[in-house]
Structure formats: structure tokens, C-alpha cells
Amino acid sequence: MEPYRIKVVEPIPVLTRAERTEAMRAAGYNPFNLNADQITIDLLSDSGTGALSAAQQSAAALGDETYAGARSYYRFRDAVTVLTGFDHVLPVHQGRAAERILFGALLQPGALSVSNTHFDTTRANVHLSCGTAVDLPCAEAKDLDSDDPFKGNIDLDALEGMLSGPDYVGVVIMTITNNGGGGQPVSMANLRAASELCRAHGVPFILDAARFAENAWLVVQREPGWSDKTPAEVARAAFDLADGAVASLKKDAIVHMGGFLALRDKDLAARCEAVLIATEGFRTYGGLAGRDLEMIAVGLREVVEPSYLRARAAQTEYLAELIEKAGVSIVRPPGIHALYLNAGRLLRHLTPADYPGHALACELYVAGGIRCAELGSLYLGVEDESGVLVKPAPYELVRLAIPRRVYTQSHLEYVAEVVGEIAKDPESVPGQRIVSAPDLLRHFHCRTEPVPTAR
Ligand SMILES: Cc1ncc(COP(=O)(O)O)c(C=O)c1O
Secondary structure: OOOOOOOOOOOOOOOOHHHHHHHHHHOOOOHHHOOHHHOOEEOOOOOOOOOOOHHHHHHHOOOOOOOOOOHHHHHHHHHHHHHHOOOEEEEEOOHHHHHHHHHHHHOOOOOEEEEOOOOHHHHHHHHHOOOEEEEOEOHHHHOOOOOOOOOOOEOHHHHHHHHHOOOOEEEEEEEOOEHHHOOEOOOHHHHHHHHHHHHHHOOOEEEEOOOHHHHHHHHHHHOOOOOOOOHHHHHHHHHHOOOEEEEEHHHHOOOOOOEEEEEOOHHHHHHHHHHHHHHOOOOOOOOOOHHHHHHHHHHHHHOOOHHHHHHHHHHHHHHHHHHHHOOOOEOOOOOOOEEEEEHHHHOOOOOHHHOHHHHHHHHHHHHHOEEOEEEOHHHHOEEOOOOOEEEOOOOOEEEEEOOOOOOOHHHHHHHHHHHHHHHHOHHHOOOEEEEEOOOOOHHHHOEEEEOOOOO
């Protein structure tokens, strides 16, 4: 059970099916266009959506808003240093700012950034720094149904080939857990081997540590030799293998805004600090308020509590069990921050050109007011100039992201019921076609419409 009780509550809207149908139509069948007051259960993101603890809220009252040298910065820095062991800690307003600053300082034009899987902002920031992002997920990641415990790993042979090859590798960045790869964890053995390869080739080894605590928990549960360690010890062992880390603290510091860039190398840190001051803010606040820094310091301690992580992982596993019982496949094994529904398998009557993941996301809203995001051909597919899908995504998935400390067991049971109702008659779910879409980041802005079915 959850190791906390609820002290402050917020009502959630419950609309009728007719109201939701109209809301979806008015939103151009894009869940990103819905408003909060139209949504019953919001599983769009686990980022910045967690519930604060009483301890975090009381720490916020200590927020020191001094421009330079604020006390809050030192409490933030100490919490990050105790956790990671890095000497140079720069606060940023969120994870993508740390990525932009780091890649700008590390990558020469044409350099490669190699990863188990780049998150989409990470990839975009590599490209903005004139680098090229290369993903090398392990072979096990391709089988969505297998229970391999560490499908977030990098393919070590491919990494070695890349590091020994003719192209210049400017950085290797490991995303823990691997959000773009089904939320799967990375093993300590894989991290160590990747770190050793980088050291041998003189390439900086960086962690994208947005979900460092959830990765550590899955290592404790799944990796031989680590079961007697605390999540904080495992996290520290992971950071010890790296030259630095970028982190979105909107995930595993359970705050609404924040991030860090932490480094060992003094000169690199100095170059990054100059850009930080020019673009985010002075080195002791980096775009955050003193109260944010205080809440992060507390959140970083709370998130590694075994009782918290145990309950959070159990919540996701429970939802996975209910959904699978209802006959819907997920990417296995379940991770922690999200479940990925296999929409392609559920909606067999649709082709990738009918965007089955997007169709299922729209249906989850209309059927139950559940908002979530597609991770399929709408997000990753490629169309020709006339709008015909020429390269579908490898899988048609829907991500149900689970905010931290927000929803109760009965909320999740409700989600599983709605999924189960759809699974009873999947062929009633219409495909979708694109009506309008910008070239860049189209899944955020596009409008679609249902394709009438033959039934
Ligand atoms: C793995 C990963 N890296 C980086 C980011 C970017 O972080 P932010 O949203 O704080 O900019 C995210 C956000 O979802 C993420 O999941």
C-alpha cells in the first residue's frame, strides 16, 4: 500500500460520453488540445504532474530568493551531490535546458551522440548542436512480449563498433529508465560495460537520469548481486560510472519544475556555466525559484525511499495485470512510470495508415475521459508529399503515464475497466486520418478525423 495518506484533494471532472465526443471533435481528435476541465484521468505525462509532500511544501516556505548565493541553492546542491557525487552542479529550469547546454559545449558539428535511445528533446538538442543522434537499443528490446528484465540496455557490440569506427563520437548518453524504449530499465552491468568502453575511447559518458530512482528500484528487484542494496546506493553506483548527468527533476524529484546538469570536469562545467548564466539564470538559481530548489532537495530524498518505490512499482504492475486480464497486450515486462499498450495488436482491423495508436488514444478519451499519448506512426511515421504513410513506426503503441502519488487504486481500476470495455469490441474503434499537420513536432499540433468504418 502507499506509504502516505491524502491531505489535500482536487475534484476531477466527469463528463458524459456525449460531452466527451463533442470535446474530442472540437479538439481536432488531438488529446493535446483538450483542457484539464475535460479530463477525468490524465495519463498524458508523469512529468511535473506528481503530488507534493507536506515536507516539500513546508520546505518551500524556506525558499531563499536571494539573486546570488541563495541558501536554497546550497541545500539543492548538497542534495544533488550526496545523491550523485558530482562536484559541479548547475540548476536548470527543466531537463531539456541541461541537454541544450551540455550538447552545445560538447558536440562539434557532425559529431555523433550515441544512446540506448534518445528521448525526443534530447535528440532535438543534439540536432540543434549540429550533431547526429544514433540509437543503439539492445536486441531484446525488439520483442515487446518477452520478459527480459533489462530491455532498456544499449547494444554493447554496436556501441563498441561505433566507438572504434570512422565517425567521431562526441558523447554517449544513457537514458535511465529508457523512456523512448518502453520505459524499460538499464542494468548496472550494461552501464558499467558502456562506461568502460567510453573510457577506453576517451568519450564522455553521460546519464540522462530523469528516472534514476525508478531504474535503481528495478535493478534492486531484477539484477543478481544488487538485491541487498538500497535504491540510493544503486543510484550512486550508476552515477559513479558516469562523467556527468542531465536530469529532468519533474520526474524523480517529484516537483513541478526543475532540472540539473552535473559534471566532474571543471573546465567543461565552466563552459556550461557561462551558457547557463546567459540563457537560464545565475549559477545559484538557473531559472528556478528558491522554493523550487528547496522542494527538489526534499524530493530527491523522498524518491529513493524503498517504501515509496515499492508502492509505485506495485501500482503499475497492478494496472498491467488488470489490463492484460482484459485481453490487451502491453510492452512487457511492465516498467514503473508508464504502461505501453500494444494498439496495433488490439486494433487488428486498422492498418498503420489508420494510426491505430492514435485511434486508441482518442477512444480512451471518448469512452472514459482518459487522456494519454500515442507512440506510433503519428509520432514516428514518415509520409510522402501527398500525405501517404510511406514508413510506419515499428510499433503502434499508446503510453499510459502514471503521475507520482496522484491516483489511487480505484482510479487505476477505472482505467482498466475502460480499456476492457474497448477490448470487448475493438472493431468499433474507427481509424483516424490526418486533416492538418505542421512539419515539426506534428503530434502536438495536428488535427485528425475518424475514418468511417464499413460496419
Ligand atoms: C528521459 C527524458 N529525458 C529528458 C526529458 C526532458 O525533460 P524536461 O521535460 O524536464 O525538459 C524527459 C521528459 O519527459 C525524459 O523523459
